[in-house]
Amino acid sequence: MTNKKANFLLAGVGGQGTLLASDIVAEVGLRQGLEAKKSEVHCMSQRGGAVTSHVRWGEKVASPLCEKGTVDFFVAQEMLEAMRWLEYLRPGGTVILSQQELPPTGTVFGSAVYPDKERIFTTIGQIAGKLLALDAVGVAESLGNRRTANSVLLGALSAELAEDEQPWLEVIMEKVPARHKEVNRKAFLAGREGAWELGD
Amino acid sequence: MDKALMSGNEALARGAWEAGVEVATAYPGTPSTEILQNVALYDDIYSEWAANEKVALDTAIGSAYAGRRTMAVMKHVGLNVASEALFYASYTGVNAGLVIITADDPGMHSSQNEQDNRNYARFAKAPMLEPSDSQEAKEFVALALALSEEHDTPVLIRTTTRTSHAKSVITLEDRETKEKRPYIKNPPKFVMIPAYARRRHPVIEERTAKLRQWAETCAINTIEWGDKKIGIISAGAAFQYAREIFPNASILKLGMAWPMPEQKIRDFAAQVDRLLIIEELEPFIEEHVRQMGIAVEGKSIFPAIGELTPERVRAAAVEAGVLAKNGNGHTPDVGALPIRPPVLCAGCGHRDVFWTLRRLKVTVNSDIGCYALGVLPPLESSDTIGAMGASIGVAMGMRHAGLEKENVAVIGDSTFFHSGLSALATAVYNNTPIVVIVVDNRTTGMTGHQGNPGSGETLRGEHGHRIDIAAVARALGVKHVYELEARELKEMQNTIKEAQKSGEPAVIVARTICVFETSHNREPYIVHNDDCNGCTLCFRIGCPAIFKSDELDEKTQRPKAWIDPVQCVGCGLCYDVCARQAIEPGKEIPVMAA
Numbered sequence: 001m002t003n004k005k006a007n008f009l010l011a012g013v014g015g016q017g018t019l020l021a022s023d024i025v026a027e028v029g030l031r032q033g034l035e036a037k038k039s040e041v042h043c044m045s046q047r048g049g050a051v052t053s054h055v056r057w058g059e060k061v062a063s064p065l066c067e068k069g070t071v072d073f074f075v076a077q078e079m080l081e082a083m084r085w086l087e088y089l090r091p092g093g094t095v096i097l098s099q100q101e102l103p104p105t106g107t108v109f110g111s112a113v114y115p116d117k118e119r120i121f122t123t124i125g126q127i128a129g130k131l132l133a134l135d136a137v138g139v140a141e142s143l144g145n146r147r148t149a150n151s152v153l154l155g156a157l158s159a160e161l162a163e164d165e166q167p168w169l170e171v172i173m174e175k176v177p178a179r180h181k182e183v184n185r186k187a188f189l190a191g192r193e194g195a196w197e198l199g200d
Numbered sequence: 201m202d203k204a205l206m207s208g209n210e211a212l213a214r215g216a217w218e219a220g221v222e223v224a225t226a227y228p229g230t231p232s233t234e235i236l237q238n239v240a241l242y243d244d245i246y247s248e249w250a251a252n253e254k255v256a257l258d259t260a261i262g263s264a265y266a267g268r269r270t271m272a273v274m275k276h277v278g279l280n281v282a283s284e285a286l287f288y289a290s291y292t293g294v295n296a297g298l299v300i301i302t303a304d305d306p307g308m309h310s311s312q313n314e315q316d317n318r319n320y321a322r323f324a325k326a327p328m329l330e331p332s333d334s335q336e337a338k339e340f341v342a343l344a345l346a347l348s349e350e351h352d353t354p355v356l357i358r359t360t361t362r363t364s365h366a367k368s369v370i371t372l373e374d375r376e377t378k379e380k381r382p383y384i385k386n387p388p389k390f391v392m393i394p395a396y397a398r399r400r401h402p403v404i405e406e407r408t409a410k411l412r413q414w415a416e417t418c419a420i421n422t423i424e425w426g427d428k429k430i431g432i433i434s435a436g437a438a439f440q441y442a443r444e445i446f447p448n449a450s451i452l453k454l455g456m457a458w459p460m461p462e463q464k465i466r467d468f469a470a471q472v473d474r475l476l477i478i479e480e481l482e483p484f485i486e487e488h489v490r491q492m493g494i495a496v497e498g499k500s501i502f503p504a505i506g507e508l509t510p511e512r513v514r515a516a517a518v519e520a521g522v523l524a525k526n527g528n529g530h531t532p533d534v535g536a537l538p539i540r541p542p543v544l545c546a547g548c549g550h551r552d553v554f555w556t557l558r559r560l561k562v563t564v565n566s567d568i569g570c571y572a573l574g575v576l577p578p579l580e581s582s583d584t585i586g587a588m589g590a591s592i593g594v595a596m597g598m599r600h601a602g603l604e605k606e607n608v609a610v611i612g613d614s615t616f617f618h619s620g621l622s623a624l625a626t627a628v629y630n631n632t633p634i635v636v637i638v639v640d641n642r643t644t645g646m647t648g649h650q651g652n653p654g655s656g657e658t659l660r661g662e663h664g665h666r667i668d669i670a671a672v673a674r675a676l677g678v679k680h681v682y683e684l685e686a687r688e689l690k691e692m693q694n695t696i697k698e699a700q701k702s703g704e705p706a707v708i709v710a711r712t713i714c715v716f717e718t719s720h721n722r723e724p725y726i727v728h729n730d731d732c733n734g735c736t737l738c739f740r741i742g743c744p745a746i747f748k749s750d751e752l753d754e755k756t757q758r759p760k761a762w763i764d765p766v767q768c769v770g771c772g773l774c775y776d777v778c779a780r781q782a783i784e785p786g787k788e789i790p791v792m793a794a
Contacts, residue, residue, distance in 0.1 A: 023205075026205055026367055035368075035369065036367075037367065039362055039367075041309045041361065041365060047545060047573065048540075049540055050540045063441050063444040063510045064437075064440065065366075065509055067444070067445075067509075067511045067514065068511040068531075069511075080538065081540075084537055103538075104538050105743075106538050106540075108739050108748055109577070109736065109742065110578075113538065115535070123532055123533070123535075126532060
């Protein structure tokens with residue numbers, strides 16, 4: 001596995017756990033003997049703003065930021081954010097999308113309009129080689145904790161990378177609180193075993 | 201040897217521990233905050249939050265004078281506050297090593313400007329190191345302390361958001377303990393009265409000359425030779441982008457931002473056909489190289505405004521004809537998208553204050569913190585925000601100039617202790633009739649809930665002395681001091697009006713809650729569809745838990761409100777503003793006895 005090279009982008013909304021999820025991806029790269037770098041932004045964006053985190057695996061990695069148009073795996077935790085950061089995706093790259101919609105406040109008191117689902121899917125389809133649209137929150141909820149939606153997404157990501165589940169589970173177990181270990185393990189495996197089929 | 205994935209900030213803390221730092225001070229500020237939070241995890245280091253960066257640096261200087269290796273940490277604008285201390289410390293020098301970390305924020309992810317603090321190194325005549333990843337961040341702390349002791353100078357380390365908040369692998373080493381250096385009384389060195397300071401100035405100039413010599417041969421100014429058609433000089437995070445976008449070019453990487461190795465630069469320039477400088481923000485290296493009489497291109501190609509990114513470096517290089525276009529330029533057409541700015545959290549107590557100020561239609565001189573978000577729609581109730589503590593001074597100036605409308609200053613608890621105190625003293629001294637609202641949520645919210653003198657919780661987790669803001673205001677001589685709960689909208693509104701009528705300085709301590717720290721002890725509120733007619737009043741408080749539902753009111757054809765039970769924390773502001781009693785309070789959650 002040591003010749004693996006990949007760029008990842010994770011995007012969500014402040015409070016969705018984007019940073020923890022990207023920590024896990026970076027750590028998994030490292031455990032496989034690769035160099036891994038990640039970049040994120042703290043503070044203001046964490047107050048419900050748009051949050052992204054870049055992760056890069058490779059033999060040698062210089063920039064901690066992915067260049068636009070070079071992301072191999074784009075994990076979007078929210079539909080609108082999938083659109084916002086789509087330009088980072090490499091044509092033919094893979095999008096793992098949680099079908100959660102979190103309309104920003106401007107769509108409530110203002111005239112801004114949340115893009116409809118069809119437009120989102122069509123736009124992603126024009127550039128992505130593969131789109132996995134998951135009901136990640138629904139799956140997580142059915143397992144008893146909607147906060148494990150990210151583990152569902154990471155499970156799907158690990159399957160797309162055609163990887164051994166072991167390093168992923170190992171890192172997730174280390175990074176989540178003890179009382180949530182079991183439900184996160186289930187969520188990861190549900191994502192890995194094809195939970196996207198639950199999506200429409 | 202053990203390895204770990206660490207952010208630049210975690211690595212700087214690790215570096216401090218490994219290099220035998222024993223005292224560390226800071227005031228929180230993005231992107232620097234996690235450095236001291238991580239230092240605090242090492243029991244071998246005494247660490248504390250100061251009320252502001254000037255106090256943090258003075259404290260650090262005292263510790264270095266007394267013989268302990270010391271670190272002071274701040275964000276870029278924090279060094280403005282601490283700059284007077286930096287300048288005298290440069291003259292006095294140190295005893296044990298002193299490293300000062302300044303974390304710059306190109307792109308202003310969470311700052312009011314994007315100043316380039318490399319200028320402080322030249323200005324204050326202190327050397328500066330600039331790491332480009334976490335391993336360097338860790339190593340440069342030890343190097344900075346050794347340089348500090350060898351050359352008797354404070355040493356600056358400059359990070360940027362992308363070195364502070366990017367994670368990469370570092371090698372873990374053991375702590376090297378240092379003997380405490382004895383403090384020996386030496387007024388000509390440590391007392392900067394003019395007579396002694398005049399003697400120090402030539403010493404400082406000589407020091408810079410020696411450091412310039414050191415920079416010529418040091419291991420952190422390195423050349424990676426490649427194709428010699430293009431030679432690049434770069435530093436910090438920008439070096440990583442340069443390496444990424446120009447994989448074959450020769451690169452002179454400056455790990456030391458100041459002073460610069462002039463002979464090394466000359467030799468490098470002589471061997472390449474075209475010399476480029478890729479640096480973030482100001483043309484700091486470029487201007488120096490040009491002054492040396494060397495032909496160089498930098499800001500004529502690469503942007504001086506905003507954060508550099510790999511694609512910005514590539515686009516600029518392609519535009520200038522330095523690089524051929526590659527295939528990365530395919531941009532999907534996503535159309536117009538709603539923006540997602542940061543918002544005050546659901547249940548945030550600051551919302552009560554700004555809702556009230558909006559209704560009162562006063563001019564609001566606000567300040568730095570989460571409550572800066574009160575400027576955004578729909579609350580839009582801030583007129584000015586500049587720097588930590590500026591609210592009170594700017595409010596006074598507006599009074600002096602005879603502002604037609606009433607104005608109030610709004611300042612947070614941590615910001616009040618940071619630099620509001622001396623401004624309030626000025627107001628009392630001159631009897632300037634301003635109303636100061638201290639929005640007191642008992643935490644330093646925006647940077648991630650650090651303690652402050654008003655919360656009493658120290659960095660090391662002890663419950664220290666909590667300073668009572670109202671008592672401080674009274675002690676400063678403010679005659680009109682009010683304390684209230686911001687959740688009581690009517691009382692707050694009446695109190696502000698009363699304070700305005702007093703014609704003298706007045707302070708209102710508006711106690712609010714930070715939902716990260718405590719709760720409203722109420723279940724989510726519910727909208728009764730039959731009573732809601734979609735009037736939009738509750739939308740206008742800008743609460744992220746309130747949405748338009750799919751159901752339209754028959755008469756008005758406007759969407760009714762819906763409260764997301766996951767996000768609502770039960771503050772009740774929507775209940776207070778609803779004119780039709782269409783919102784029902786959630787059940788009270790009994791508080792468990794401790």
